Amino acid sequence: MHIVQVVIDGFKSYSAHTVVGPFDPQFNAITGLNGTGKSNILDSICFVMGITNLKQVRATNLSELVYKQGQAGITKATVEITFDNTDKRQCPLKYEDCDKIVVARQVVIGGRNRYIINGRNVQREAVVTLFHSVKLNVNNPHFLIMQGRINKVVNMKPDEILALMEEAAGTKLYDLKRAQAEKKISNKEARAAEIERTLREEFTPRLEQLQKESENYDRWAKASAEIGRLGRFVVAWEFYEMTSQHRDYEGRIGELQGMLRDKQEEVLERDNDIEETREEIEECKKKKARIDQQQEGEFARVNEQAKEANRSVVKAQVMVENKENDIKAEEERLKDVEKQLVEKRKELEEAQKCFDREEVKQQKMMKELEGCEATLERCHERLNGISNGIGDVGAGGGEQSVNEQFIQAKYDYERAIEDLKTCKEDVVSKRRRRDEIKGSGEKKDWSRMMKEKEALEKRIEEMNEKKAATGYDRDKLRDLRNELGRLEARLERLIEDKQRLYSEVRNRVEFQYDSPGGFDRSRVKGVCAKLFDVKPEYAEYAKALEVAAG
Incomplete structure (x- = not known):
């Protein structure tokens, strides 16, 4: 694998889009006069290969790699290198199917940094791994001797020469990977030991506890099913007993209601008598009001006469x-x-x-x-x-x-x-x-007072006779009202007991269904809540009947 061409745009002294190449497969050195940009081309190649020590490319931060650090209107630096990958003996891993590999890197003012392989954005590690697979480590370059490093290479110690040879042979890459793998294995082993300890100290006791709880739950479920079965029998018997008591209570309630009606009628009669007395009192009040009104009229007339007399008071x-x-x-x-x-x-x-x-x-x-x-x-x-x-x-x-x-x-x-x-x-x-x-001066008043006394005595006698005729007895009426209150309280308690019993057995005896068309609902009596015994010849089906009955 060798470089075919290098495309530089906005990198260091290359402000415009510049294409360097194509290169010969045997090309291995750059020569020229001072200031012609030899070092910048090598820096661009190291920039694409992912160099981390920027001092080797004569910069302190990535912004210095942009042309004039962005002050000339150029805000990004881009370098793209095209490699020939036709020689499959030296091709990088996972790129055997590519005859050309295009690796590019772009840095933007403000810190944005991108790596691109064959037009696809990748991480820096992918670019470093690509070059490591072909024995190219830009951070320890044995393949690149910069200006001023010839004497350093000549004066290397044996250990340094050995490291340089290992780097050239490609074994250094595997040593690094081995160290990373060993470190990773150590971390994984520590994590595995921690997981094993957690399993041993936390999950195993918890699992044993859950197993015991599962066994207890199974026993509880069986006991609960048995309790439910026996409870249904108990509820059925209680329902039968409560139904009998309910019928008795209803009969008693009927009697008490009859007594209550009688007492209410008596109270109503007493209330009527009281109402009549109130009407008499109202009539007396009306008479008194009429008398007061007449007196007021008389007072007005007298007042008028007094005014008339006052007009003549000066004369008399x-x-x-x-x-x-x-x-x-x-x-x-x-x-x-x-x-x-x-x-x-x-x-x-x-x-x-x-x-x-x-x-x-x-x-x-x-x-x-x-x-x-x-x-x-x-x-x-x-x-x-x-x-x-x-x-x-x-x-x-x-x-x-x-x-x-x-x-x-x-x-x-x-x-x-x-x-x-x-x-x-x-x-x-x-x-x-x-x-x-x-016979003195108060004889007339005495006669009048005696007449009023006789009239009042007669009135009192009439009221006593009327009260005696009605059979009115204050103590008896109070006792009747107390008895009425007790009966009403007892009736309320019986109604509450009835509602409570009904709510307890409603879910077991209430039967709801959708009747089909033309169906007579009166023929359905409800849920069969009566206990029954299984005949001996059908004893083997008793369990099935129990399960079906719920």
């Missing part, structure tokens, strides 16, 4: 003052009368109390008088009997004893007569005093 001021004095006197007298009236009322109350006590005392005296009259009558009878010779003389201790009894009875009778007479006189006096008090 003297008369008004006199009248005011008279009014004050009358008010004082009225206060005295009211005070006397209060005292009279107190006296009347005291007289009434005394009258009541005297009446009780009179009744007691009457009873004693009746007793004395009875005793006197008995004494008269005994005395007459003794006088006629038919009395029992020995019974009272002789005639003298009977006479003494008669005298004592007669004395008691006379004393009782005197006491009764005195009591009657006191009663007559008290009544006269009461009548005098009642």
Whole structure:
């Protein structure tokens, strides 16, 4: 493989597109006068081959490789080398099918760097590997002797000459690759040891734990299936029991609802009575409002008259003052009368109390008088009997004893007569005093108050009779309302139990399906939830029935 031509564009001193070549296959040196660009051609070749030490091409950074570092309007440097690859004995690896290999490199101001092989963008390593495969290492060039290096090559030590020979023979490339491979193998071995340690310390115990958990899960799944099977039997039995209780509760609920309706009717009747009483109260309020309205009208009329009187107050001021004095006197007298009236009322109350006590005392005296009259009558009878010779003389201790009894009875009778007479006189006096008090200036008010009292007593009596007729009992009504509250609370609890039981068994007994055309849904009764026994002759199919039943 040898260079056919070199195309330089914007690289160092070559500002324009320059083609150098074609070269002869035996071409191996560049000569010429100073300043003709010999070194720049070699630098361009090293630039394409991927040199990393820019000092060897007399630059410190890639921007210095661009013509005048981009100040002349040229912002990129491009070098393209065409190699003849017809000699397959010296062709690079993986390029045996190419008779020509075009390698190019481009650098742009700002740091952009591109490598191209046969028109395809590649990485720098691909270009370096291509030249290493044909024993060309641009970073340690044995094939290139720059200006000023002839003496250095002549004065090389044996080790340096050996390295140069190894580089020329192409073994140096493999030593580098071997070192890289050994380093890579060492890293991989360390990574493999780390992975093995991780497997041994983390994954193996975890795997054993997962195996145990898998075994436990298998046992749990079997136990869960058995629990599910037994649970279905338990649920079916509970459903049967709850259904029976539900029927009982429904019957009880019916009874309680009947009782509730009765209580509600009673409460409604009481409410009607209360409503009637409220209507009566409203009627009384309306009457009071009408009376107030009439009073307001009367007040307006009087107010108008007062205004009329005020208009003539100037003319009759003297008369008004006199009248005011008279009014004050009358008010004082009225206060005295009211005070006397209060005292009279107190006296009347005291007289009434005394009258009541005297009446009780009179009744007691009457009873004693009746007793004395009875005793006197008995004494008269005994005395007459003794006088006629038919009395029992020995019974009272002789005639003298009977006479003494008669005298004592007669004395008691006379004393009782005197006491009764005195009591009657006191009663007559008290009544006269009461009548005098009642006949005074407040007689009319007394009569009116008595009439109002009688009317109120009559009204109270009518209300009591009406209440007694309705059978109203406050304690009984309170007990009925408490009983109603308890029944309602119990009804709510029963409804909640019913809903809870229904929700528990709904998923097991609810049956949903799409009916085909003309199908009578009433003929479908639902899910068969009744337990059954397998006949002995079909015992071998029991497991299949259990699996099919779920």
